[in-house]
Amino acid sequence: xxxxxxxxxxxADLVKGYAVHRDTYVDQEVFDLEMEQxxxxxxxxxxxxxxIKNSGDFITSKIGHQPVLASRHRDGxxxxxxxxxxxxxxxxxSEPCGNTGKFFxxxxxxxxxxxDGSLLAIPLNKGYEGTGFDADRAAxxxxxxxxxxxxxxxxxxxLAEKGLSxxxxxxxxxxxxxxxxxxxxxxxxxxxxxxxxxxHSCNWKMLVDNQTDTCHPxxxxxxxxxxxxxxxERAKKANPDLETPMAVQLYAPFMAxxxxxxxxxxxxxxxxxxxxxxxxxxxxxxxxxxxxxxRMEDAYGKKRAHEILGDVRHNTNYFPNIMVKGPVxxxxxxxxxAVDKTLVESWVFRWKGAPDKLYERGLMxxxxxxxxxxIVGHDDLEMYERAQxxxxxxxxxxxxLHRLWEEDEAEDTTEVVNGTSERQMRNQFYAWRKFMIQNMxxxxxxxx
Amino acid sequence: xxxDDLIDFVYDEAAMLDDMRWEDWTKLFAEDGRYxxxxxxxxxxxxxxxxxxxxxxxxxxxxxxxxxxxxxxSQKPKSRSHHLMERPRILSMGEEDGIYRMRTSFLYTxxxxxxxxxxxxxxxxxxxxxxxxxxxxxxxxxLINFDAPFSNIQLFI
Ligand code: FES
Ligand SMILES: [Fe+2]
Numbered sequence: 001x002x003x004x005x006x007x008x009x010x011x012a013d014l015v016k017g018y019a020v021h022r023d024t025y026v027d028q029e030v031f032d033l034e035m036e037q038x039x040x041x042x043x044x045x046x047x048x049x050x051x052i053k054n055s056g057d058f059i060t061s062k063i064g065h066q067p068v069l070a071s072r073h074r075d076g077x078x079x080x081x082x083x084x085x086x087x088x089x090x091x092x093x094s095e096p097c098g099n100t101g102k103f104f105x106x107x108x109x110x111x112x113x114x115x116d117g118s119l120l121a122i123p124l125n126k127g128y129e130g131t132g133f134d135a136d137r138a139a140x141x142x143x144x145x146x147x148x149x150x151x152x153x154x155x156x157x158x159l160a161e162k163g164l165s166x167x168x169x170x171x172x173x174x175x176x177x178x179x180x181x182x183x184x185x186x187x188x189x190x191x192x193x194x195x196x197x198x199x200h201s202c203n204w205k206m207l208v209d210n211q212t213d214t215c216h217p218x219x220x221x222x223x224x225x226x227x228x229x230x231x232x233e234r235a236k237k238a239n240p241d242l243e244t245p246m247a248v249q250l251y252a253p254f255m256a257x258x259x260x261x262x263x264x265x266x267x268x269x270x271x272x273x274x275x276x277x278x279x280x281x282x283x284x285x286x287x288x289x290x291x292x293x294x295r296m297e298d299a300y301g302k303k304r305a306h307e308i309l310g311d312v313r314h315n316t317n318y319f320p321n322i323m324v325k326g327p328v329x330x331x332x333x334x335x336x337x338a339v340d341k342t343l344v345e346s347w348v349f350r351w352k353g354a355p356d357k358l359y360e361r362g363l364m365x366x367x368x369x370x371x372x373x374x375i376v377g378h379d380d381l382e383m384y385e386r387a388q389x390x391x392x393x394x395x396x397x398x399x400x401l402h403r404l405w406e407e408d409e410a411e412d413t414t415e416v417v418n419g420t421s422e423r424q425m426r427n428q429f430y431a432w433r434k435f436m437i438q439n440m441x442x443x444x445x446x447x448x
Numbered sequence: 449x450x451x452d453d454l455i456d457f458v459y460d461e462a463a464m465l466d467d468m469r470w471e472d473w474t475k476l477f478a479e480d481g482r483y484x485x486x487x488x489x490x491x492x493x494x495x496x497x498x499x500x501x502x503x504x505x506x507x508x509x510x511x512x513x514x515x516x517x518x519x520x521x522s523q524k525p526k527s528r529s530h531h532l533m534e535r536p537r538i539l540s541m542g543e544e545d546g547i548y549r550m551r552t553s554f555l556y557t558x559x560x561x562x563x564x565x566x567x568x569x570x571x572x573x574x575x576x577x578x579x580x581x582x583x584x585x586x587x588x589x590x591l592i593n594f595d596a597p598f599s600n601i602q603l604f605i
Contacts, residue, residue: 193498196487197597223520228510235506247507343597348498356496363498372598373485373500375514381600382522 004029008437015433017426018405019398022391024432025203031339033436038320039064040159041435043169045322045333046070048349049153050190052078056099056115060091062335063159068145069093070155071100073116080145080157081117086138096194104142117142152181153189154331160439164271172414173273176316180326182308184351185299189329192359195345196371202384204321204336205428207344210380211315211323211332212276212424214261215403217254220383224375225254246287250365253282254376264314264419270412272431274424277314278416283327284312289357299353317424319431329362332370340388346370401426449582454548455536457582458573462531462554465604470512473604477505478576478583483604485589500594500601515602522602527560529603536573547585548575556605567605568592 004010004027011033014021023030046061047070058071060083069083069092083091085106092104092113103120104113112120119141122128133139147158149166154177156166163169181189200207210216217225228251236242265278277283296305316324321334329349337343348362369376391399404421411430417423464473477483485500494502503511514520534553542548550573557566572588589605 194487194595196498196500197595199597199599201599220521223514223517223522224510226519227514227517228507231506231510231513245506247504251510345597360495363496367499367501371500373601375511378522378600378602 002029004033006440008440011436011440012433015429016398017409017430018402019400020429022397022399024429025205025388025399026339026391028339031203031336034336035064037439038432038436039336040066041163041438042320043147043149043156043158043164043166044320045154045318045331046080046157047155048189048191048347049078049150049155050188051097054099056101057097058093058100058104058115059097060093060095063157064336066159067091068157069142071104071115071117073114074102075116077116078148078150078155079116080148080155081142082145084142085111086119086141086143087111092142113141117144152177152187163438169271170273170318171270173269173271173275173316173318176275176313176324176326179308179311179313180324180329180349182300183296183326183329183354185295185353187299188352189349190352191347192350193348195333195347196366198344198346198370198372198377198381200342200344200381200384201340202342202381202388203340204334204342205432206384206387207332207334207342208317208321208323208428209425210384211317212266212274213422214264214266214276214420215258216383217261217282218257220379221254221376224379225251228252229255244287246361246364247368249286250361250368251376253285256282258420261419265416266419266421266424267414267416268424268427269414271434272319272428273317274427275313275316276419276424277312278419281312281314281327283314283325286327286361289355289361291355292358295353295355317428319428320435328365329358330366330370344370401429449541449548449577451538451541453582454538454550454575457575458536458550458552458571459533461584462533466529466531468528470515470604474505474508474512476582476584477508478578478585479505481505481584482586483508483584483589484586485591485594485605487594489594501589511604522600525561527558527602529559529605530557531605532556533571542576546576548582549573550575554605558601558603560600560602563599565599565601567598567601569594569605571605 014024044063047059051059052072055072055074058069060069067083068080070078070080073079083093085092087109090106090108092106110123114120119139145157149156181187232248264280266276267278268274312327323332329351331347333345335343346366348366350359368374371377401422404418461476483501483503484494487498487500491497515523532555536550536552538550540549552571554571555568569591574586575582576585
């Protein structure tokens with residue numbers, strides 16, 4: 001039964017601000033509409049330019065359920081195409097990345113395409129003469145996606161033809177990506193290796209919500225970070241000369257008290273973006289890395305270098321489904337596979353021109369927190385999976401987001417609030433409602 | 449040490465894990481011992497290439513204490529493990545550097561609640577003699593599908 005399809009009001013009713021209906025996390029039709037409406041209407045991250053440096057390099061990705069392909073053409077440009085052969089639909093590239101040489105060749109009947117997607121050749125071409133093939137959309141090759149923006153090397157795509165421009169969509173939130181890239185003395189990020197992948201049996205939004213959930217670390221991670229602190233304190237007592245290892249520097253701040261997070265603040269931006277850690281964060285007290293500050297000061301001047309490194313934002317959510325952690329150079333991609341299944345891919349960037357030690361720290365953070373073998377990850381996933389099951393109860397159909405809610409809370413605004421507020425989760429849902437029904441409203445209007 | 453001592457060590461170590469005698473297990477590690485799960489094929493660098501795990505005794509102790517913690521909710525219910533292993537191949541008797549090297553093909557099962565997951569690959573042992581006993585300098589787990597997205601792996605392969 002179509003409860004939500006073509007019914008923008010029913011979707012809007014799922015979001016009350018201080019509460020959201022559980023159907024946003026458990027309903028199959030809502031999930032289908034997210035794939036069909038929400039993801040195409042948003043600017044979605046598909047990869048980093050450094051993954052496709054040379055002509056013929058390509059990466060594959062998905063937007064909602066739709067497979068896409070980005071490749072570097074002879075002219076130096078990046079082109080993004082739908083990853084499906086115009087003949088019978090076969091995926092042209094099946095690997096996450098690679099180099100295709102001068103052209104793509106479909107493995108089924110050998111139609112070939114230039115690396116900008118245009119049709120190069122079809123075997124036994126005479127079979128199409130006089131058939132009207134030239135006027136068919138198949139003759140154009142791989143369907144090109146026009147709305148592509150590369151920002152500081154990050155490649156974003158909007159599938160829908162109409163919608164907010166990249167600049168309107170992200171606005172000031174881009175300052176987090178800027179800060180992450182500026183942490184390279186050369187101002188550039190690069191991807192050197194594959195992400196850590198972690199399968200979650202829960203809805204993708206549980207992960208997104210969690211990124212600015214500052215009231216959970218000292219509770220849910222008492223088992224991991226709390227134990228790390230205990231074990232370390234014992235070791236230190238036995239041997240007071242020990243220096244705090246990088247591992248303990250990364251784990252220990254998770255046990256910071258509520259007051260710390262309250263004071264650190266949360267900033268919300270329009271269109272569902274926002275971040276925790278405005279004036280400080282769990283990343284603020286890492287040990288200096290030898291030689292890094294000098295390189296930064298040489299590159300930017302003293303004042304600017306300190307400004308960049310002093311901005312230690314915690315987690316920045318870019319709506320809908322990525323999180324950027326500037327101070328450790330990590331980007332997490334929450335890829336929805338099913339209403340209760342999410343693939344998390346966590347990438348570590350290397351800062352060009354920075355000492356190796358920083359990359360080492362990013363990689364260590366990633367395997368401590370974001371891996372299927374990470375104890376912090378175990379804590380979190382247990383909560384998501386229990387929630388996914390608990391939400392099936394009819395005893396209460398609503399998820400509570402009341403913390404520091406105020407009547408007439410502004411939507412689509414920029415504001416800094418108490419860092420334990422659930423404001424950013426609400427902010428995401430205001431955007432969710434907006435982008436879910438954006439094109440639906442168009443369709444409804446057109447029909448009237 | 450003779451070949452049997454080395455082979456017995458590998459099987460006994462696995463039995464210790466499957467019996468959930470984790471504290472005893474950590475005592476098998478040399479002071480500078482490491483447990484390593486690479487994330488790349490034939491990976492050489494545990495520091496500047498990504499790994500699933502690269503842990504020293506301090507971090508392994510954190511894991512072991514966490515597993516039995518009162519507020520470790522991801523262990524309610526508890527996980528259990530099973531190692532099925534081929535006879536270890538002895539690659540080196542340490543003639544040159546005092547490090548015994550073995551490689552053992554395995555099928556590992558971890559279960560929790562109603563779920564059961566299987567992993568397979570190779571375990572690489574580097575053992576050294578400390579005060580007459582064998583200790584782990586490095587235990588390396590190469591999964592055949594290291595690049596696949598797993599759900600939780602909470603115990604030790
Ligand atoms: S499906 Fe691609 S050439 Fe036929
Ligand atoms: Fe967490």
